[in-house]
Amino acid sequence: MSGTPGYYGQILDINLSTGKITKMAVPAEDLEKFVGGQGLGMKILWDRLKKPGVDALSPENPLIFMPGPFSGLPVPSSSRTCVVTKSSITSPIESDYHHASTVSYSNMGGFFGPEIRFAGYDGIVITGKAKELSYVVIDDAKVEIRDGKKFKGMRTDAFDKAILAELGDRRFKTVYIGPAAENLVPYASILHTAGRAAGRGGTGCVMGSKNLKAIAVKGSGQPGVADHQGFLAALEKARGALYKSAFAKSWAEQGTARAIVGNSNAGTETVRNYREGTFAEADKIGGDAARRDVWVKDIACYCCPLGCKKSGLTKGKYGGIVHDGPEYETGVMLGSNLLISDMPGLLKAITTIDDLGLDQISTGNVIGFLMEAYDRGLINRGFLDGIDLTWGNVDATLAMIEKIAAKEGVGALAAEGVRALSWHIGKGSEKFAIQVKGLELAAHNIQANQPRGLSYVTASRGACHMSGDNIAMQNRRAMMDSTGMCFFPTFEPALEEPMLALLSAITGRKYDKAEFEKTGERIFNLEKLFNYREGFRRADDQLPDRFFEDAFSIGPKKGAVLDRNKFDSMLTQYYTDRGWDPETTQPGSAKLKELGLEAISRAI
Amino acid sequence: MEREKKEPGKPDGGTTLTRREFLRDMGVAGGAVVLAGHFGVHGLAWAISGEPELKMVLVDYGKCTGCRTCEAACSSRNRPASVNGRELPGLGNPRFANIRVHRFNPDVDVPSVCAMCADTPCVKACPVKPDKKSGRRALYRDQATHTIHNDPARCLGCRSCAKACATQRTGVITPDSATGKPERMCTLCGGDPQCVRRCPFGALSYVEVRRDRKFYGQRAEKIAAELAKTWYGTVDLGGVK
Structure with a gap:
C-alpha cells in the first residue's frame, strides 16, 4: 500500500520488447493532480513521450489501461477502464513532425478496471513490441508474457471463449483485439466481454502494433480508503440516489x-x-x-x-x-x-x-x-x-x-x-468526409446542434461526441473519466453530492464541485499541451463544409444549417474563456500556472 | 423454534422433525387445521414434504444483470473490517463473498449461492467423528440459523465437503487454497441477506427452500447451459469450467 489513501501507488509496467516487468511507483503528487483513469493516463503518456512526433505504432508509444480511485470499490457504476495512448488515426494539417498525432483515450465499461485494482495496481502500462503475437496474464503479483501465436487472426467472440478455456478459470477478466487490429487498421478497437469496447481513436491498432493479442487479469485484493465510515455513509447515499431514480429505471x-x-x-x-x-x-x-x-x-x-x-x-x-x-x-x-x-x-x-x-x-x-x-x-x-x-x-x-x-x-x-x-x-468529396483531425464524427448530427459541434472540434482526440458541449462540461467529463465511474449515472442530479463525498472519503482530499472541475480542467489542459506540441493549431479545429452548406431537407429541423461566422466567434470565445491564445490555441501561461502545469509547459 | 427438536442419531444436526413425528404431533394437536394455524401453510407443506423449514437466497435469472453488487454486499457484511478497534462493515471485496456471479458467453449470469440443502451432503461427507456432546462433525448445520458452519479447529482441510457439494449440488463450497478448509457457506446475514437487500434489479429473494424449484441446487454451468439454450438457442459456452 502506498502512502496515498485510495491507491496502491503502483503501476504495472510491461515492456514487450525486453520482457521486463516492473512495478513502477507513482508519485503522490501525480495521484493528487491527475487522479487516475484518463488524467493519470495522460500524465504517464506525457512522461513517457518526451518529444513530439513519435510514431503511434512504434514500440515507444505506451498503451495505458487505467482504472480510477473508485475502481475496485462497490461504488455504483464504477466499472470503467480508460485506455490512453497516442492516436494512430489523427494528424494535424501542418506539422514539423511526420508522425504528429493527438492523444487518444477510449473508455469502456465491464469488469476489467476493477479487476486491475483487485490485482494490486492503479494501472497497466504496455510498451515495446513482442517478437510474435503474445498475451499477458496477471494473477495478483504473478505476471507472465505468453506465446499467443495460435490465436492469430481469431475473431473476438471466439477468442473471448478460447482465452478463458486456455486459462481454465472464468474469473479472469480479459481485453483483446481482433483481426482488424492485428492488421493494423488505424481505427481498430479493443474488446472486452465480446460486446464492450474501447473503440475510438485506434487503441486496438496500437495494441496490434505491439503484437499483443490480449491481457488477462485476476486479483484478490482491494485498495484501502482514507475514511472508512465516511465511505460507507456516502455509499449508502449514492445507492439511494440511483436505486430510487426514475432516470436509472429508464x-x-x-x-x-x-x-x-x-x-x-x-x-x-x-x-x-x-x-x-x-x-x-x-x-x-x-x-x-x-x-x-x-x-x-x-x-x-x-x-x-x-x-x-x-x-x-x-x-x-x-x-x-x-x-x-x-x-x-x-x-x-x-x-x-x-x-x-x-x-x-x-x-x-x-x-x-x-x-x-x-x-x-x-x-x-x-x-x-x-x-x-x-x-x-x-x-x-x-x-x-x-x-x-x-x-x-x-x-x-x-x-x-x-x-x-x-x-x-x-x-x-x-x-x-x-x-x-x-x-x-x-x-470535392472532402466536403462530406465527416471528420475532425482525421477522426470520424459520431452519431450526433450538428446542423441543428451547434454546441455539439464545439465538442467535436475542440475535443482532444479528434471528433469526440463525449468531450462536452462547453468548457464546464468538458472539464467535468475529463475528471469523471479519471475516477473510474461511468458518465451515464451522473445524469441523475441526486448522485452528485454522494459521488463527491465518496471521492473525498476514498482519497482523503476534500472534493467539492469546484475542485472536481478544476482537476478536470488541469487534465484537459495537459491534453491540449500534448496536442499543441505535436503541431495542432486553430485550423485543425475545423468542421467539414457540409455542416455550413447542406441544410436539412426533411424533418422538424428542416432548413437547419450552421453559420460559419457564428461558429467561428463561438470558438474565439471558447479559446478566450479557456485562457488560450485564440489565434494559435496555445494555453496561456497564466492559466497553466493556475492549474499547476507550469513545470510541464516549460517543455514546450 | 419448536420444530428444531434434535433428532437422536443425526450428528449433522440437520433434519429434525420427521413425517412420523409430524403425524404424532398432529394427533396431539388435534388435526391438520390446528397444526397449519400453528405452523403456517408453508410449515404444513414442509411437514407433509418431510423436509425441514429452511430458508435460502433464490435467484431470478431473467432479472439478474451480472452486476455483482450482491458479491460486494455479501462481502461487506460477512467480512467486516476492524477500524480503530471498531468492527465495521468491510469494503466489499468480492473475493470474500459467499455468493458468486458466474458470467458466460453468450450473456448469461448465474449467481451461485448455498442451496441450504435439507439433506446436507457436505456435512455428511465430513469425515470428522461427531462430537459426543454436540453431535457435530467439523462441518455442521447450526441449530439457530440453520446455516452451515465449519469448526476450523477440528477441520482436517480434506476438501471432502467441497467435493460433495460440487458433485451433488451447486459447488459453492470452496476450499481455502492454502488450508483446504471450506469457505463460502451462506450465513443468511442473520435473517436479512444483504445480497437480497442490495440487488438493484430485484433478482434475488429470501424464500423457503423448495427442492421442486427449477434449477434448485444445480451447478452454475448446468443452469447457464439451459438458459443459453432457451434464450440464445445455443449450448456452446466455450467449454470453460
Missing part, C-alpha cells in the same frame, strides 16, 4: 437505444452520412422494436444499477446472437447513417464489426461516406471491388466491413479513414 429499459427515435424526432440524428438529422424509419431500429423483437437480457457493468447493455437474438438470414445493441451509437452509425432499417441486418453489421475488432463509429462513418461517393458517381463499382454499395444495402455493408478489417482491395484504402479516402477520391 436506462434499464432501453439504455442509449431510446435516443434512436428521440434524436431523430429532435433532428439531431446522424442520417445519410450527416446529410439529414431525421430518419423516417427510426422506429424500426429503435429501443421499442429491439425490446420487442431482439433483447432477451439486460446486462450491467460492475456494481451498476443502470444495466444499459442489452443482449439478444435475431432470426432469419442475418440471424444470430447479439452481444450488445442496438445502442444509440451503433444503431445510428450502421443504421440511419446508412439508411439501413432492417433490424437483423443492422445487428449483423454491429456484431460483425465487434467480432473483427473495429470501431463501430468510424466504420459506420467510412461506409456512409463511400455510399454517398458511389451514389454521386464519384467512384464506380470497380473502385469498390464490385460491391454494389447502395444506401441501405446490408449485404454490401457486410462485405465492406470484412474488406476493411482484412485491408483487402478497397478495404486497404477505407481502413485509412474517411479523410484519407476523400484525399484519394478528390472531386
Whole structure:
C-alpha cells in the first residue's frame, strides 16, 4: 500500500520488447493532480513521450489501461477502464513532425478496471513490441508474457471463449483485439466481454502494433480508503440516489437505444452520412422494436444499477446472437447513417464489426461516406471491388466491413479513414468526409446542434461526441473519466453530492464541485499541451463544409444549417474563456500556472 | 423454534422433525387445521414434504444483470473490517463473498449461492467423528440459523465437503487454497441477506427452500447451459469450467 489513501501507488509496467516487468511507483503528487483513469493516463503518456512526433505504432508509444480511485470499490457504476495512448488515426494539417498525432483515450465499461485494482495496481502500462503475437496474464503479483501465436487472426467472440478455456478459470477478466487490429487498421478497437469496447481513436491498432493479442487479469485484493465510515455513509447515499431514480429505471429499459427515435424526432440524428438529422424509419431500429423483437437480457457493468447493455437474438438470414445493441451509437452509425432499417441486418453489421475488432463509429462513418461517393458517381463499382454499395444495402455493408478489417482491395484504402479516402477520391468529396483531425464524427448530427459541434472540434482526440458541449462540461467529463465511474449515472442530479463525498472519503482530499472541475480542467489542459506540441493549431479545429452548406431537407429541423461566422466567434470565445491564445490555441501561461502545469509547459 | 427438536442419531444436526413425528404431533394437536394455524401453510407443506423449514437466497435469472453488487454486499457484511478497534462493515471485496456471479458467453449470469440443502451432503461427507456432546462433525448445520458452519479447529482441510457439494449440488463450497478448509457457506446475514437487500434489479429473494424449484441446487454451468439454450438457442459456452 502506498502512502496515498485510495491507491496502491503502483503501476504495472510491461515492456514487450525486453520482457521486463516492473512495478513502477507513482508519485503522490501525480495521484493528487491527475487522479487516475484518463488524467493519470495522460500524465504517464506525457512522461513517457518526451518529444513530439513519435510514431503511434512504434514500440515507444505506451498503451495505458487505467482504472480510477473508485475502481475496485462497490461504488455504483464504477466499472470503467480508460485506455490512453497516442492516436494512430489523427494528424494535424501542418506539422514539423511526420508522425504528429493527438492523444487518444477510449473508455469502456465491464469488469476489467476493477479487476486491475483487485490485482494490486492503479494501472497497466504496455510498451515495446513482442517478437510474435503474445498475451499477458496477471494473477495478483504473478505476471507472465505468453506465446499467443495460435490465436492469430481469431475473431473476438471466439477468442473471448478460447482465452478463458486456455486459462481454465472464468474469473479472469480479459481485453483483446481482433483481426482488424492485428492488421493494423488505424481505427481498430479493443474488446472486452465480446460486446464492450474501447473503440475510438485506434487503441486496438496500437495494441496490434505491439503484437499483443490480449491481457488477462485476476486479483484478490482491494485498495484501502482514507475514511472508512465516511465511505460507507456516502455509499449508502449514492445507492439511494440511483436505486430510487426514475432516470436509472429508464436506462434499464432501453439504455442509449431510446435516443434512436428521440434524436431523430429532435433532428439531431446522424442520417445519410450527416446529410439529414431525421430518419423516417427510426422506429424500426429503435429501443421499442429491439425490446420487442431482439433483447432477451439486460446486462450491467460492475456494481451498476443502470444495466444499459442489452443482449439478444435475431432470426432469419442475418440471424444470430447479439452481444450488445442496438445502442444509440451503433444503431445510428450502421443504421440511419446508412439508411439501413432492417433490424437483423443492422445487428449483423454491429456484431460483425465487434467480432473483427473495429470501431463501430468510424466504420459506420467510412461506409456512409463511400455510399454517398458511389451514389454521386464519384467512384464506380470497380473502385469498390464490385460491391454494389447502395444506401441501405446490408449485404454490401457486410462485405465492406470484412474488406476493411482484412485491408483487402478497397478495404486497404477505407481502413485509412474517411479523410484519407476523400484525399484519394478528390472531386470535392472532402466536403462530406465527416471528420475532425482525421477522426470520424459520431452519431450526433450538428446542423441543428451547434454546441455539439464545439465538442467535436475542440475535443482532444479528434471528433469526440463525449468531450462536452462547453468548457464546464468538458472539464467535468475529463475528471469523471479519471475516477473510474461511468458518465451515464451522473445524469441523475441526486448522485452528485454522494459521488463527491465518496471521492473525498476514498482519497482523503476534500472534493467539492469546484475542485472536481478544476482537476478536470488541469487534465484537459495537459491534453491540449500534448496536442499543441505535436503541431495542432486553430485550423485543425475545423468542421467539414457540409455542416455550413447542406441544410436539412426533411424533418422538424428542416432548413437547419450552421453559420460559419457564428461558429467561428463561438470558438474565439471558447479559446478566450479557456485562457488560450485564440489565434494559435496555445494555453496561456497564466492559466497553466493556475492549474499547476507550469513545470510541464516549460517543455514546450 | 419448536420444530428444531434434535433428532437422536443425526450428528449433522440437520433434519429434525420427521413425517412420523409430524403425524404424532398432529394427533396431539388435534388435526391438520390446528397444526397449519400453528405452523403456517408453508410449515404444513414442509411437514407433509418431510423436509425441514429452511430458508435460502433464490435467484431470478431473467432479472439478474451480472452486476455483482450482491458479491460486494455479501462481502461487506460477512467480512467486516476492524477500524480503530471498531468492527465495521468491510469494503466489499468480492473475493470474500459467499455468493458468486458466474458470467458466460453468450450473456448469461448465474449467481451461485448455498442451496441450504435439507439433506446436507457436505456435512455428511465430513469425515470428522461427531462430537459426543454436540453431535457435530467439523462441518455442521447450526441449530439457530440453520446455516452451515465449519469448526476450523477440528477441520482436517480434506476438501471432502467441497467435493460433495460440487458433485451433488451447486459447488459453492470452496476450499481455502492454502488450508483446504471450506469457505463460502451462506450465513443468511442473520435473517436479512444483504445480497437480497442490495440487488438493484430485484433478482434475488429470501424464500423457503423448495427442492421442486427449477434449477434448485444445480451447478452454475448446468443452469447457464439451459438458459443459453432457451434464450440464445445455443449450448456452446466455450467449454470453460
